[in-house]
Amino acid sequence: MAEVRTKSGEPAKTAETKRPKRADALRNIEAIIDAATRMLAVDADASLNDIAKGAGVGRITLYGHFDSRAALLRAVADRAIAQSDRQLATLDLEGDPRAALARLLEASWELTHRYGALVIAASQALSPEQLQRVHDEPAARVRALLERGRAAGAFRDDTPIEWQVTVIQAILHGASTAVYRGEIAAEDAPGLVRDTALAALR
Amino acid sequence: MAEVRTKSGEPAKTAETKRPKRADALRNIEAIIDAATRMLAVDADASLNDIAKGAGVGRITLYGHFDSRAALLRAVADRAIAQSDRQLATLDLEGDPRAALARLLEASWELTHRYGALVIAASQALSPEQLQRVHDEPAARVRALLERGRAAGAFRDDTPIEWQVTVIQAILHGASTAVYRGEIAAEDAPGLVRDTALAALR
Numbered sequence: 001m002a003e004v005r006t007k008s009g010e011p012a013k014t015a016e017t018k019r020p021k022r023a024d025a026l027r028n029i030e031a032i033i034d035a036a037t038r039m040l041a042v043d044a045d046a047s048l049n050d051i052a053k054g055a056g057v058g059r060i061t062l063y064g065h066f067d068s069r070a071a072l073l074r075a076v077a078d079r080a081i082a083q084s085d086r087q088l089a090t091l092d093l094e095g096d097p098r099a100a101l102a103r104l105l106e107a108s109w110e111l112t113h114r115y116g117a118l119v120i121a122a123s124q125a126l127s128p129e130q131l132q133r134v135h136d137e138p139a140a141r142v143r144a145l146l147e148r149g150r151a152a153g154a155f156r157d158d159t160p161i162e163w164q165v166t167v168i169q170a171i172l173h174g175a176s177t178a179v180y181r182g183e184i185a186a187e188d189a190p191g192l193v194r195d196t197a198l199a200a201l202r
Numbered sequence: 203m204a205e206v207r208t209k210s211g212e213p214a215k216t217a218e219t220k221r222p223k224r225a226d227a228l229r230n231i232e233a234i235i236d237a238a239t240r241m242l243a244v245d246a247d248a249s250l251n252d253i254a255k256g257a258g259v260g261r262i263t264l265y266g267h268f269d270s271r272a273a274l275l276r277a278v279a280d281r282a283i284a285q286s287d288r289q290l291a292t293l294d295l296e297g298d299p300r301a302a303l304a305r306l307l308e309a310s311w312e313l314t315h316r317y318g319a320l321v322i323a324a325s326q327a328l329s330p331e332q333l334q335r336v337h338d339e340p341a342a343r344v345r346a347l348l349e350r351g352r353a354a355g356a357f358r359d360d361t362p363i364e365w366q367v368t369v370i371q372a373i374l375h376g377a378s379t380a381v382y383r384g385e386i387a388a389e390d391a392p393g394l395v396r397d398t399a400l401a402a403l404r
Contacts, residue, residue, distance in 0.1 A: 159394060159397065159398070160385075160386055160390075160394075162380065162385040162386060163377075163380065163385070163386050163390075163394050163398075165385075166376045166377070166379070166380040166385060166386070167373060167376060167398055169376065170372040170373055170375060170376030170379075171369060171372055171373075173372065174368045174369060174371065174372030175365075175368070177368070177372075178364065178365065178368040183362075183364040183365070183367075183368065184362055184364060184365050184368070188362075192361060192362075192365050195361065196361070196365075196369055196402050199401055199402050199404065200398050200401050200402045202401065
């Protein structure tokens with residue numbers, strides 16, 4: 001997306017002729033990121049050529065917007081992270097802490113399962129700061145809920161809260177790996193994640 | 203270590219003159235793998251030069267035995283995997299299933315913590331078969347104990363056994379990551395792992 005921002009910084013006299021191109025470019029970038037998100041989640045090694053085909057754009061167009069696999073992976077991960085943050089921010093985490101945690105776990109499972117393979121595929125291309133963010137923002141949300149639940153006596157408070165956050169994230173990622181390996185069915189995962197996490201916090 | 207095996211296959215007439223060299227070579231290889239094991243566990247990016255220094259051998263000697271970083275990482279991982287297997291094989295897993303699982307978890311924690319960062323450092327250099335083995339052999343050991351414990355009524359059997367194996371491995375790896383990040387103290391980890399895993403299986 002850096003290219004678009006760069007273009008928008010060009011002198012005003014060229015803006016008129018550039019505008020239709022910019023709209024096309026944005027549409028193509030969206031289509032490429034959509035296709036990459038869909039395809040990399042299934043096959044972390046999907047080629048840029050296959051992604052271009054999946055997006056309905058030419059190879060030259062794709063390389064025009066993303067000059068390397070790493071650049072595309074970063075854009076895909078950026079969007080996945082932003083969408084996850086937005087989706088989790090809309091959750092109702094008020095009321096009974098155990099029920100609120102069950103809702104947070106279900107939403108987190110969906111995002112982990114949808115984007116987990118993608119983030120792994122992209123992790124080579126992500127900066128340490130981005131990888132940190134993938135971990136920290138969901139952790140902060142879980143931690144806030146655990147604090148409230150521990151204070152209310154809904155969760156055990158004889159183990160460190162950081163450990164409880166770790167266990168919840170480990171269970172989510174473990175479930176994603178197990179589904180990916182075919183050891184548990186995807187439709188069973190949210191229930192197993194919820195029951196196991198709540199059992200560990202009891 | 204492939205080099206050594208190749209040398210031992212050389213014609214017998216050179217064996218007399220080669221023998222002292224072979225003993226030296228074996229000692230150097232051991233020293234290099236020892237140093238690499240120690241240093242990579244602390245810093246996954248430790249350089250081959252630093253490892254040579256740590257092993258007390260010259261750069262040329264190290265490159266003579268391991269012609270690439272990947273070759274050294276594979277040797278380090280091979281030995282770590284073999285040592286882990288041997289160590290776990292000596293454990294007493296008979297008697298009360300919950301006590302036996304506590305013993306298995308404690309030993310597994312030690313190995314995960316000692317070798318986990320190493321296996322992550324080496325994972326780029328490992329073949330899919332080696333990575334599979336890192337996962338499968340410990341998983342089989344846990345699964346056998348869970349089967350016995352489920353049959354004896356010591357562990358819940360209303361969730362799939364593969365899920366329980368996944369949760370135990372996820373908790374172990376989560377603990378290793380949390381210690382590495384400084385979120386929990388290494389000396390607290392075995393107790394937290396044991397309590398949390400047993401709570402999840404109750």
